[in-house]
Amino acid sequence: MQQFRAAVFAALFLFLNVSFGVAQDITLRSQDGSVEITGTFLGFDGEFYRVRTKYGELTVDGTGVNCEGPACPSLVNYIAEVSISGAATMGEVLMPALIEAFALRNNYKVARSFEDVERFDYELSDGASGQVLARFTFHSSNSDEGFADLLADEADIAMSLREIRSAEAKRGYEAGLGDMTDSNRSRVLALDGMVPVVSPGNPVKALSPLQLAQVFAGQIDNWIEFGGPDAPIALHLMEPSSGMAQAVEDQLMKPVGRVVADTTQRHERNISLVSAVMRDPFAIGIASFSETGNTQLLTLDGECGFALTASRRTIKTEDYPLTAPMFLYFPARRLPKIAREFLAYTRSPSAQIVIRRVGFVDQAPEEVPVNLQGDRFANAISVAGADVTLEELQRMVNRLGPMKRLTTSFRFQAGSTRLDAQSRSNVQQLARALEAGLYDARKLVFVGFSDGEGAAAGNRQIALKRAETVREAVVAAAETANFDQLTIDVDAFGEAMPMACDDSAWGRQVNRRVEVWLR
CATH class of the missing domain: 3.30.1330.60 (OmpA-like domain)
Known part of the structure; x- marks a missing residue:
């Protein structure tokens, strides 16, 4: 009884001003019926209930209470629900590959279902009994959407190709998600690079970072400036809402006070950008290192004669200056046990092999x-x-x-x-x-x-x-x-x-x- 009171009144997390989509009241009552808590059901991770009460948000150990109300989850056939939203670069290839490898390692069966191009589910079930254990729901869009879903309590994990903005972190703190800039609230899942690419026949082989910024600012608009043909330069980048495009702005353009030219053609997917550059002998784009197709990668050089080319090793060591860490962000609340096990797996040596095999840079x-x-x-x-x-x-x-x-x-x-x-x-x-x-x-x-x-x-x-x-x-x-x-x-x-x-x-x-x- 004393342990239950301690779990209630010294709850793991106490947050205020959180908004929720559907309000469903439940009552948590101690085994002897002497203590009860009534509030809005927020979630259950298989071990702990999250309830919004007049005291704020409480996290209560489920082993010491009985749950009463229509929103109470089934404890017998509990299915862990994990919502993941954000960068398509991560959501379409990297995360699915890691989930499938995690399932294989733990003898889980995997079933994938699609709602549309951006939304799909992974269902993990016990290999012996067939009982469904977890459902990972994906919204594969861009980094902006990932943070928006996380702040709206519509996602448990956000995938991003950039760090969280200060305004987003502030809103997250106000919404009870904790300090999203803290190291415990994010991790780097894998590494990528932002690489300038041109068509294979382009005679230009290298640019300095400053020249690259000037090109994408529209200040240098003809290849003849670099010893190439007398032809206008066609610019290609990802959509402004994508983490890759925002990383380009943060790391390439802002340090020299430049902004991307309005004439830049934007793309929703990296493969579209690469294909456009491939077809145009006078085009240049900044693409993901993991997916450059048959384009020609430009080296970054300088007046002193040093040159840096993007490679798996130079990205891993950050010797290549335009690196793009791939982040997972999560709020200050407990995730279901199977989700925590999956996140722990992503740091394992076997997960690093999976990351390499799908074309990204691992951290081993x-x-x-x-x-x-x-x-x-x-x-x-x-x-x-x-x-x-x-x-x-x-x-x-x-x-x-x-x-x-x-x-x-x-x-x-x-x-x-x-x-x-x-x-x-x-x-x-x-x-x-x-x-x-x-x-x-x-x-x-x-x-x-x-x-x-x-x-x-x-x-x-x-x-x-x-x-x-x-x-x-x-x-x-x-x-x-x-x-x-x-x-x-x-x-x-x-x-x-x-x-x-x-x-x-x-x-x-x-x-x-x-x-x-x-x-």
Whole structure:
């Protein structure tokens, strides 16, 4: 009885001002009938009831109460209902592939049904009895719709190709969804890249990020400016409401104060964009790395001669500047047990294999030996001089030469000490690997690098401080790791190994990083 009272009056979540579509009252009564709660039924996850009462929203353990009222769910044949809404890029291929793999791993039967192109269901049932266990309902549209459904309490999970906007996070907090900017409210499911593509016959092979922004702003409108034919440039992007188009605006256009030209042709699906570029020898588009068809990918270069091409490895390490993390957002409430198990599965090694097979970039760390990083060390040699001395380069080679670089990298938001979204996810990934003992008996070194602006000595100190910050974040997240079984160190080489030119905000952002090296 005392436990029940505690569950009621010290409920897990207490939220105010939540709106609901259909009001159905229920009564939760303790086994001895001495305590009861009456309110509007909000949901049941197989273990806990959510009820809106005069005290606010309460989450109550179902094992200590009896439910009375027409809205009470069946406890015998309970079916977990999970609604997922958002980016079509994730909803049409990635999430279905992961659900089917999750079902196969757990010996569940899978049945898929369609309402229309954007709406479909996945039903999971027990492989032996055939009893339906869960129904995953999808609304596959765009990132804007995903957040709108989440804020309206019409979705349990939002799929997005961009981070939540501050206005959306504010509305979510006011609606009782919790702090949607908190790391516990989102996760990076997989990685993608925004890649400039042209038709295979186009003679132009590379553009700088600034030139690319100028092209899509309409400031450069003829290929002859890049040594191509004397022909107008036709622009192609995704619809403005898509997360991919919004990521292009955030990462490519806004840093240089540009906006996308009104003459840009917009597409609802990435495959439509790629097909349009393929058919037009004078077209350029920014497409998803996972689906470029037979188009030609342009390299991003700079005046200093460094060049970056989108690849699985450069996207995973964020060395390629236009990365596009694929997010899942969920509110501060319990999801059904099977949904929580599915989300845990998406971080497993087998799920990373599924992510790779469907064409996206997984987050499984890879170890890259020094002999596969010749271009990076060549960059280091090219900037040697008064600021980067031969002695410092020798120190770097002696320190890193016997080690391997982990593809898990860390970068900070522009003008901020806060890690960017992909790096915050990397903290959790690396922390779980430490807890699992994957790097026991090894040495990890967090190595800081900087851009080339300012004095070399000062840049090295800044880079060292960033490396220490990342190490502290990973150690704090790895709560159950046995740090007696491994060695963790920090070092920094400042501007000694640039990945891109310092002549743009994008290049400087790529160069400011913390890498993880292993021995």
